[in-house]
Amino acid sequence: MTMTTTTSQTGSASAWPAEPEPTARKRRGKKRSPYPMWFYLPAAIIYIGLFVVPTFTSFYFSLTRWTIFDSEFVGLENFQTFFSEPFLFQSLIHTLIYAAITSGLKVVLGLLIGVFLSSQIIARGYLRSVVFFPVLVSAVGVGVTFSVLMDPFDGLINKSLAVFGIEGPGWLTDPNLALYSVAFVDVWSGVGIATLIYIAGIVAIPQEYFEAAKVDGANAVKSFWNITLPLMRPATTTVIILSLIGGLRSFALIWTMTNGGPGFSSDVLASMVYKQYQAGFYGLSTAGNVVLFVLVAVIVVPLFWFLNRKEVDQ
């Protein structure tokens, strides 16, 4: 009994000899880690100095109107401005729409492509790398390329549509369409990661399950539904969490493709925060960042907990 607790306590330092006087070790092990405290100091200084302190000062500065020289405490006024001004609040809605669309599509498409690319097909390795390739291109490069392709008059997309007699819309200039166009490009450039995670998940499923299902007379759809899908839950959780966070804080693609326009129709939180900063409204832009932080936390933390709990239940 004592032995097991001891090993689990000092589990991280497995090189330690566990034989002599287990009771004494147990007492000490409860209080002390195997490393002296100053070992942690460099990491602690960096972590506190670069992460903890800025996080909490940003909470404070979001309650002020500041420049680099001075700050004036204004209470919750920045937040009030943020939620009362139509285009600031709208950016919050756009953020949610954008995150939901990109995350949802990445899960569905990533899964389908993942299943397809883990089956026995010709040129599988080549196709896998083709799907992954857009992930390697910088978001700015992708954005500039697609804003050229999506030009309403000279762009390749609408020129191709014109061949079939279809008059393409202004993908990035129609206020009702711009946000979705950018979301589509985001999915195109990011689906490779989701696919990769799914492929890894599928490959990890033991072949015996499929063989057993085959013996029982299951067809391809049934074994996908009853074996692949349930066993892919951890991969799905990862994809959802990663793509949701990515979608909520996305900036580069939107900035290079539409600058948040036309008007404010594709502005998301991150681009709004940047614009407020550009305008010199540092307090307001800090408040925007705090809203973004809270939004990500409020959505992702419960989601993460929920998805992982389900996993444990099974």
Added chain:
Amino acid sequence: MPFRLRRGAYALPAVFAVSALGLAACSSGGDPEPSGSAGGAETTEAMEPVELSFLVDSTETTVGIVEALTAAYTAEHPEVTFAIEERPQGGDGDNIVKTRLQTGEMSDLFWYNSGSLFQALAPTKTLLAIDDLPNAGAISDTFKAGVTADGSLYGVPAGTAMGGGVMYNIPLYEELGLEIPTSWDEFMANNQAILDAGDAAPVIQTFGETWTSQLFVLGDFANVLAVDPEWADKYTANEVKYADGPPAIDGFTHQQEVFEAGYLNKDFASAGFADGVRMVASGEGAHYPMLSFALSELQANSPDDVANVGFFAMPGDEGDSPLTTWLSAGIYAPATTEHADAVKDFLNFVATPEACDIQTEAVGAQGPYFVDGCTLPDDVPQMVADMLPYFDAGNTQPALEFLSPIKGPALEQITVEVGSGIRSAEDGAALYDKDVEKQAQQLGLEGW
């Protein structure tokens, strides 16, 4: 040795060195009698060789002017050389300038707007006051007003005055027998005539670059002042709003009318500034509301059509519209510069008629200068020739950004919305009024 530090890889010591020296410069600047003669040409013999860094925006005209001025100055003062550094225009450029000023890493000299953008730099804290320039008296008072904060002068004019109005295609006007409009109704009648006549778009808009969308509102300001000369002061004091109705809202309303009448070029949502200038030059479009600095774009990319493009003031409801004018940009020095004397001597040189001639030679005549004694050559481009009568007759008014520190950052998005039918003029004006509130509060103005 200090030069090694500034250029070298020792970024951190350099920051300390620069900021320490900056503080020193600050305190000595405050002395009533600075030791040594500041700014006079006689100091140059005692000067050691210095290299002044110079941050400019990357437009062709700016770079052309700065290169010519610095080359001419180095020719006279071989010990002073310049390292010109380019930055982007627009919001990104503003960001760079503000960040570098506030962190004490600004170049020895920099080129930046005058007026409200200059005020937003917190000049009293970040910039070098240059009241003691020997040539300060030669700078026109109009310009001084745009680069003065708390009674101190901070910049010298570079480049020329600009007008905000409408560029138009002269051959098209001649062909259809149209007259230059002086009121909004005449302007709209011309637009209808052009639309009826054929292919050319009556009005060009280029929302692919959002800043170009603001001219209907900003260029209309002289008409606002013509109706209510006190408007700008009341605006700063939070007593009047754009949404209150005419005359201020007219700019927004006009923009909406032009869209609703179907006068815009079909690619208005995606075209850019260069497209707009090309269209008005070639006659694909008849009118392009723009600042007169588009002349340099015209000269660079449509040199054969320069004589075909004219310019008139933004027509207002009242008729006989005055021209809304923009002050030229200024050249400033940060308080942190290590070479205050050399910098001031250069700035002093920029405020001379000789420097004006150098600029004219480098980039051509773009408009009137702000330094006493500066003259323009006899043969100026058509756009400038069209603009000069307004100045000669005194029929000009400064743009709002030179009379009030308040300019909301979202105006260009709002005018894109109004100009493409997403939002009504009333809504747009009301939204802009909310937008400027933040600016006023950030600046700590009274009454907001």
